[in-house]
Amino acid sequence: MLQRSNIVSPEEELQDFYEELRAQHVTPAWISGGVGVEPKSKAVPYVWHWRDLRPQAMRAAQLVGTEQAERRVLRLHNPELAGSSASNTLVANIQIVMPGEIARAHRHSPSALRFIIEGQGGYTVVNGSCIPMSPGDLVLTPNWTWHDHANDTDAPMIWLDGLDTPLVRMLEAGFYEQYGEEAQPVGEGADPSMAKYGAGGLRPAWEPAPTARYSPLWHYPLSQARATLERLAAEEVGSPFDGVILEYTNPLTGGPAMPTIACYIQLLQPGEHTQTHRQVCCTNYHVIEGSGYSLVGGRQLDWEDKDVFTVPTWTFHEHVNTGSRPAFLFSFTDAPVMKALDLYREEAQG
Numbered sequence: 001m002l003q004r005s006n007i008v009s010p011e012e013e014l015q016d017f018y019e020e021l022r023a024q025h026v027t028p029a030w031i032s033g034g035v036g037v038e039p040k041s042k043a044v045p046y047v048w049h050w051r052d053l054r055p056q057a058m059r060a061a062q063l064v065g066t067e068q069a070e071r072r073v074l075r076l077h078n079p080e081l082a083g084s085s086a087s088n089t090l091v092a093n094i095q096i097v098m099p100g101e102i103a104r105a106h107r108h109s110p111s112a113l114r115f116i117i118e119g120q121g122g123y124t125v126v127n128g129s130c131i132p133m134s135p136g137d138l139v140l141t142p143n144w145t146w147h148d149h150a151n152d153t154d155a156p157m158i159w160l161d162g163l164d165t166p167l168v169r170m171l172e173a174g175f176y177e178q179y180g181e182e183a184q185p186v187g188e189g190a191d192p193s194m195a196k197y198g199a200g201g202l203r204p205a206w207e208p209a210p211t212a213r214y215s216p217l218w219h220y221p222l223s224q225a226r227a228t229l230e231r232l233a234a235e236e237v238g239s240p241f242d243g244v245i246l247e248y249t250n251p252l253t254g255g256p257a258m259p260t261i262a263c264y265i266q267l268l269q270p271g272e273h274t275q276t277h278r279q280v281c282c283t284n285y286h287v288i289e290g291s292g293y294s295l296v297g298g299r300q301l302d303w304e305d306k307d308v309f310t311v312p313t314w315t316f317h318e319h320v321n322t323g324s325r326p327a328f329l330f331s332f333t334d335a336p337v338m339k340a341l342d343l344y345r346e347e348a349q350g
């Protein structure tokens, strides 16, 4: 009869064996603890308040120039993660560009998004296309696209940066290149990616469809997203877990905005308290406007206008709008990575 073997060895002999293995850079797998039955993130639920972040961004702008700092960025780091990122695979940073300043052109294999928090005007140039930046707008600077930022207004421009840098670093796939000039020459037309792809459902037929896996649309204005959210909210539709939630899609495929990052915007009605669920993906949230709290893995994260908070992977969460106005949340996740690798799951509590 076949059965599991039971071999009892003297402790001393085992330790000698392990020592020998260590010297050969080999590890016996049976001594390193049990198998995890489900994901347990090292990251913890956490909220960064705008009332703390904004003064420090202004201070950074006084102390450091864009000559010294390639990007004047404050990294929000999760209290329990070794690196300086808000979540396991995605950073959430605050970047500030002062009146008259530029942040010079470069490109990198990590993909990035900008979600504008403060400042009217200013622009980002992506592969020669000039994209205007207004509060609540989402601007993409996908994998290996040239990008530089400029503030030609008389007030600070502040935005949230989201990048997949920790993921790309873990995969040891990071490339970086400096552009030959300080800034890219700006091509014809105002906001060309909007002009060509901003209508959704329609694309220029005189040129071949772009083959890049990221969205050819690089600018998603808040005005469009907000109008759609409000229209749907009036019809009382939406998710029991997220209220009225929309994904920013690649208009050619209907898929995520970028291969590694999915972006969402949601509306929570005054008094709304969502049901609880969890997913295999980490999520960073930015409160566009509104006040309330989220219960995340047993912690209460109180939030109001412009705060940033993070929900680690496979952590139960629910959202509560305690205010008298609708709350609007922007969020971005690594769900496309999980889905591409067949690792994605979600479940409701109870």
Ligand SMILES: [Fe+2]
Binding pocket: 106, 107, 108, 112, 147
């Ligand atoms: Fe960059």
